[in-house]
Structure formats: C-alpha cells, structure tokens
Amino acid sequence: MNIQQFQEALFTKGREIGYTDMEIYYVNGRSTSVKVLKGEIDQYTIVENGGLSFRGVINGKMGYASTEKLKPDVIDFLLEEARSNADILENEEQDELFEGSESYPEQPVYIAELVDTAPEILIEAAMEMERTALAADPRVVMARHCSVSIRENEVLIANTKGLHCHHRKSQATAYIYVIATQHGETVTGGWHDYSLRSVEEIDIEDVARKAVQEAVSRLGASTIQSDNYPVIFRRDAAAQLLAAYTTVFSAESVDKGFSRMAGKLGQLVASRHVTLIDDPLMKNVPAGSTFDAEGSATRRNEIIKDGELRTYFHNRKTARKAGVQSTANASKGSYNGKIGVSYHNLYLAPGSSTLEEMIGKTDRGLMIVELQGLHAGTNTASGNFSLACLGYWIEQGQVVRAVNQITVSGNFFDVLQQIEEVGNDLRFTGSCTSPSFKLASLSISGS
Structure with missing residues (x-):
C-alpha cells in the first residue's frame, strides 16, 4: 500500500x-x-x-x-x-x-x-x-x-x-x-x-x-602560551560555532526568555560585516526545501543584514503570537515529533577576502580549524563558550605549525560584534555553514 x-x-x-x-x-x-x-x-x-x-x-x-x-x-x-x-x-x-x-x-x-x-x-x-x-x-x-x-x-x-x-x-x-x-x-x-x-x-x-x-598538517603540534590573540575561525570551525548557537534566533527561544536576542529587532547585534541568511531555495545544496513542516512555502530570509537583526525564525504559531508573518521555519525532529522552529539552509554570507589574505595580514595569531566539546562547553542562554580546539600558529603572515592542547573562550554575542573580516570560502556541506572569519582578539588558554 x-x-x-x-x-x-x-x-x-x-x-x-x-x-x-x-x-x-x-x-x-x-x-x-x-x-x-x-x-x-x-x-x-x-x-x-x-x-x-x-x-x-x-x-x-x-x-x-x-x-x-x-x-x-x-x-x-x-x-x-x-x-x-x-x-x-x-x-x-x-x-x-x-x-x-x-x-x-x-x-x-x-x-x-x-x-x-x-x-x-x-x-x-x-x-x-x-x-x-x-x-x-x-x-x-x-x-x-x-x-x-x-x-x-x-x-x-x-x-x-x-x-x-x-x-x-x-x-x-x-x-x-x-x-x-x-x-x-x-x-x-x-x-x-x-x-x-x-x-x-x-x-x-x-x-x-x-x-x-x-x-599530516597536524603533525608536530604543540601548545602555545595563554594569552589573547587575533583568531581566524576557518570555515569548518566557524560553522561549528554558528551551529551551536542557532537557537538564539528562534522565536520560541525568544518568547520563552532563553535568548539574548529578545527585543533586539531592528538593532545592531553584529558587526557590519555580518549578514546571516536562511535560504532553502538555493539550488544544489543539501538542505534545500520548498516547504516547511507545516506546509508553508519557504523563502529566503535575512536574519541579520549588515549587522542588524531583521527577524527571528518563525513557524505559524510563533508568528501568530508575535503578530508577524511566518518565515516558514516550522520543523519536526521526527515524523511523530512536535512542531518546533529551526533553520533550513543557514549560512553566513561570504565576504571578499581569501583565507590566505586573512592569514597574510596576521602578525601573530591563531587559526582554529576544529572545536571540541560543543555540547558541554557552550551556553546558549548567556552565549559563553569554553572549548578545546585544534589549529595552526601564524607568525608574520605565515602558518608556522600545528597547535593543540589549547582552549578558546569567549562569548558568541561578542564574537558577532567583533568579526572584522569575512572570507570568500563558503562551502555548502550541510544545513549550517560559514566562510572563515577573523576576530581581533580572543582568549586562548594553553601552557
């Protein structure tokens, strides 16, 4: 049948x-x-x-x-x-x-x-x-x-x-x-x-x-001295960090008081380099969809535009409560799950810089390529994170060696504000992606 x-x-x-x-x-x-x-x-x-x-x-x-x-x-x-x-x-x-x-x-x-x-x-x-x-x-x-x-x-x-x-x-x-x-x-x-x-x-x-x-590029890794350094999140680590905090843009989280984005519509919540887009209609991406879990037709939504918070993720229920139109972000964790709110194909819009250019402009700093312990080391309510990570040490614009046994600490909402450069290396491999981006300073714990 x-x-x-x-x-x-x-x-x-x-x-x-x-x-x-x-x-x-x-x-x-x-x-x-x-x-x-x-x-x-x-x-x-x-x-x-x-x-x-x-x-x-x-x-x-x-x-x-x-x-x-x-x-x-x-x-x-x-x-x-x-x-x-x-x-x-x-x-x-x-x-x-x-x-x-x-x-x-x-x-x-x-x-x-x-x-x-x-x-x-x-x-x-x-x-x-x-x-x-x-x-x-x-x-x-x-x-x-x-x-x-x-x-x-x-x-x-x-x-x-x-x-x-x-x-x-x-x-x-x-x-x-x-x-x-x-x-x-x-x-x-x-x-x-x-x-x-x-x-x-x-x-x-x-x-x-x-x-x-x-x-093989990770061979010969060692730690670095604890300090604040300029940090480049390579696109894979950048996507990991973004994915850990996507619920802060959910109208459900906002309504329940679980998101610091509450009451911020129309305000600058990120640097002018940041535009965050959910586009389920993009062609040839894994997370495309023409309708959400309630049957609403999907569309491209700009969550953040040039640093300004434009909208939250809405399903029909949250939109009705807020008096706005649904963004067609209704979701279900499984066929018999409850209707919730989530993104489809979320990404940070790429900038114009290559990763090599961002590295070349870094005198002494760190490029992070992998974050570990995301479930235990992140707090979506406060935005704080403390995560073990792997990366590469940069000196005078060159990658010198691999780095391990370090921890990166900061706050996601501060990270959004402090992004000073966004790369052009966006690569769609899942439902949440990001190009590389650079911060002027972030706390690194090492030796």
Whole structure:
C-alpha cells in the first residue's frame, strides 16, 4: 500500500466515523552505504526508516496518533487512537490545520538514477578513495573510516483542507578519515564531499588527498602560551560555532526568555560585516526545501543584514503570537515529533577576502580549524563558550605549525560584534555553514 492509497483510505474512513478535519505527516528515508577497510569491504548496509503521524478533529477536539507501518489494518488503529486521546489532551492553544500557501516554488529535479546506483560503483569509489589516501603520503598508515553512501528522503504533508506538499530528494556522500604517524606521534584528519546528481560527480581522489592533507598538517603540534590573540575561525570551525548557537534566533527561544536576542529587532547585534541568511531555495545544496513542516512555502530570509537583526525564525504559531508573518521555519525532529522552529539552509554570507589574505595580514595569531566539546562547553542562554580546539600558529603572515592542547573562550554575542573580516570560502556541506572569519582578539588558554 503506497502512501497515496493509504492517505485516501484513511481520510475516507475518518469522515465516516465523524472526523471533520484530518492531516498526515509522512516521512520515509532510505540509505545504502559501503565502508571499506584495508582493501576489503568492511560493511555494506541498507537502512530504511520513517513513519506517519496523524492528527484529526473529532467532536471539536484534536487527537493525535502515529505508526511506522502503512497497512490497511493500521487505519482503524490511527483513528481510534486519535479519538481516544482527543478526549484527554488539553492544549493551551487549539491546533489548526493549514490550507496551504497560495503558491509554492518549483521542486528540485529528483534524480532516480542516483538512488539506483549499482553497488559495484559505490564499492569501487570507496576502494579508490582508500587507495589514493594511502598512496598520497607515507605517513598515512590507515583509513580509519572510508565510506561512500547514498540516501533518499521523502516527505508528504496532506490534509482535508487542501494542503498537499510532497518532495523527494537524494544525495551521494563520500567520506574518509585517516590516521597519520611520525616520530611516535599519531594524528587524524578527514574530508567529505557530496553530489545531488551522481556518485561519479564526486571527485573521489580530491576527497582522499584533502583528508590526508588535514591529517599530516597536524603533525608536530604543540601548545602555545595563554594569552589573547587575533583568531581566524576557518570555515569548518566557524560553522561549528554558528551551529551551536542557532537557537538564539528562534522565536520560541525568544518568547520563552532563553535568548539574548529578545527585543533586539531592528538593532545592531553584529558587526557590519555580518549578514546571516536562511535560504532553502538555493539550488544544489543539501538542505534545500520548498516547504516547511507545516506546509508553508519557504523563502529566503535575512536574519541579520549588515549587522542588524531583521527577524527571528518563525513557524505559524510563533508568528501568530508575535503578530508577524511566518518565515516558514516550522520543523519536526521526527515524523511523530512536535512542531518546533529551526533553520533550513543557514549560512553566513561570504565576504571578499581569501583565507590566505586573512592569514597574510596576521602578525601573530591563531587559526582554529576544529572545536571540541560543543555540547558541554557552550551556553546558549548567556552565549559563553569554553572549548578545546585544534589549529595552526601564524607568525608574520605565515602558518608556522600545528597547535593543540589549547582552549578558546569567549562569548558568541561578542564574537558577532567583533568579526572584522569575512572570507570568500563558503562551502555548502550541510544545513549550517560559514566562510572563515577573523576576530581581533580572543582568549586562548594553553601552557
């Protein structure tokens, strides 16, 4: 029974027993992954997961139910379960079904051939990536993780008020994480890339070589003296820091008093170099979407423009409470999760400087490339952070050596204000990305 047949049967039976309005939220994901180790297939896995949540109005009350299976005998269960809990659930605000937006952006082209990629292609790509990495530098002794995978995701939101939003998207990913040794020292480094069209489009050899470069460049690392230094957050570390604090832009957090961005609309909350954008309609990015978890048509939103806070992330409920229009940022953690607020494709807009230019203008300072302990070392309410990190010491405009055993401390809201230069090296690899950026001073604890 496919999802369209299930939906029709469910709504038909629901009307028969007295439901006045009904809605389904359906998610199905499937992934195929090949992992190789020492020239042999280490794992070949196929995973499928997902499910369907149902909500409906009966006797003037909203009830909820969910299932992982799409079978005819589940229909009666969903309707009865929702009717039963409708009598006992008490909501502060009655949920409403959404009729849908007036129009929707055009859906990205779904590449069925990508999902149907032959296993042999995945295996050979993974093998080639491992061979390239091991041959690239004699100090690389092992590829701890080397995999190529394909995943597909389907989402359908439909209700009896006319809403019908459906999309399917797929992605191929190559990832390698290598171990390098020298003089008794062991370091690691990794790299990954993706394609929304084909596995063959990923430059497997380039992924391998960049992983090797990440690893071997960390050999010979040592700490530095504790002090305040000019700091460059390379794009990967910059994205890590930004992702840790995205909830401060959520209207839910603002409404609950958990964000220092409350009451700051129209004010400067960052340096003039900072423009923060959520653009789910950008082409060829992993986190694109034409509708949110409520079925609202998505659009490009500037959260911060030239340092000025323009809006928060809103779903329909938070927008209604604030008296504004939804930014179409409704989200669900899973098919049966509650509606929340989150970003789609969030990024710091790139500047004009290259990373090399930012390094070249640094007399003595640090470039941070990896942050560790983000869950324990960050406080979204205060903005304070204290994080172990890895990086490179810069002297007279040149990277001198790798640095470890250090901790970077500061405050995210101060970081936004103190960004003095933004790089042009933005690379979309996930749902939250950033180019490199530079701060005049930040506290580093070392020796």
